[in-house]
Amino acid sequence: MAKRIGLLGGTFDPVHIGHLRSALEVADALALDELRLAPNARPPHRDTPQVSAQQRLEMVRLAVDGIPPLVVDDRELKRDKPSYTVDTLELMRAELAADDQLFLLLGWDAFCGLPSWHRWEELLQHCHILVLQRPDADSEPPDALRNLLAARSVSDPLALTGPNGNIAFVWQTPLAVSATQIRQLLASGKSVRFLVPDAVLAYIDAHGLYRASN
Template sequence: MSEPLGLFGGTFDPVHYGHLRLAEEAIAHLALGGVRWIPAGQPPHRGPPRVTARQRLEMVRRATTGNPRFSVDAGEVEAAAPSYTVHTLERLRAELGDQQSLVLLVGADAFAGLATWHRWRDIFALAHVAVSHRPGFPVETASLPHELATEFNNRRLTDSGALRLSPAGGIVTFAMTQLAISATQIRKLLANGLSARYLLPDGVLDYIQLHSLYRST
C-alpha cells in the first residue's frame, strides 16, 4: 500500500501560517506521503466567506507553492453545490482507488462537531480521521457527544503507522505547535488598515493587497 495521503479542507479565508504548520506537522507525525489542500467552494456550516471561492483557491495555491508534498484540489470550488466532506471523499475514492489510505485532517474543535456533518458516519468508510490538538491537551471523550465518543473509542489507533495498513476507518490524534493566528484576526487587521505581515505568506499578502481584499467598505 502506498503512503497515506492527507486531506486538508477548509474555507482558508485567508490561508495563513497556522494552516501551513498543521499540514507540515501532520506529514511528520503521521508519516504521510503528502497533503492535498481542498478549499471549500460553498461551505455549508458557516456564512459566506468574505472573498470568492476562486480567490481563496488562488491564495492556497500561492501559499503552498514550493512544497513538493503539498498539492491543491479545486474540486469543491468548481462544483456548483455545497462543499460536503463526504461527497469530496467519494470523489477522491473514485479517483484514487479503494486501496489508497486517505487521512482527513481536522482540528480538535472541528472534530467535536463532526456528528453534525452531513452523513458523518460514512466518512469512516472513506477515510481515516486525524485530529490535531494543543500540546498537553489531548482529545477527551468526555467533551464529545456520546455517539461521537463511542466512535472515537472504537476506532482510535494508538500507532499512526497503522494508517498505512488500511485505507480508512481509524482515528488518530497528534499534538501540533500552537500558533496564535486566526483568519478572523487577519481579516480584522486588514479591514482596519493594519499590518498582517508575518501571519501569512508574503505571496498571499501581496495577492490580498493587489485585489484590495478584506478592506472595509
C-alpha cells in the same frame, strides 16, 4: 507501494501560517506522499466567505507553491452545491488504488461537530480521521462520538493500517493565528506580515482584499 494522501479542507479566508504549519507537521509526521488543501465553495457550517472562491483558491495556490507535499485540490469549487466532505472523500477514494491510505485532517472543534455533518457516519468508510490536537483542546467530545472513539481510536497515528476506518490524534504545535484575526487586522489597516506567506500578502494587497471598504 500504497500511497498516503491527506486532505485538509477549509474556507481559507485567507490561508495563513497556522493552516500551513499544521499541514506540514502532519505531512512530515506521517510521511504523506501528498497533502491536499481543499478550499470550500459553500461551507455548510460557516458564514459565506468575504472574498470570492477564485480568490481564496488563488491564495492557497500561492501559499503552497514549491512546498511539497502540499498541493491544492479545487474540486469543491467546481461543484454547484454545498461542500460536503463525504462527497469529496468519495470522489477522491474512487481515484485512488484500493490499498491507498486516505487521511482526513480535522481540528478538535470540527471533530466534535461531526454529528452535525452530512452523512457523517460514512466518513470512515472512505478515510482515516486525524484529529489535530492542541494543548487548549480540553472539552469533552459529544456522546455521539464516544462510542465511535472507543471502537475506532488508535493511539499511535503511525500505526494506522489499511485504507480507512480509524481515528488517531496528532499533537500540534499551537499557533495563535486565525483568519478572523487576520481579516480584522486588515480591515483596520494594520499589517499581517508574517501571519500569511509573503506571496499571499502581496495578492491581498494587490487586490485590496479584506479592507474596510469591502
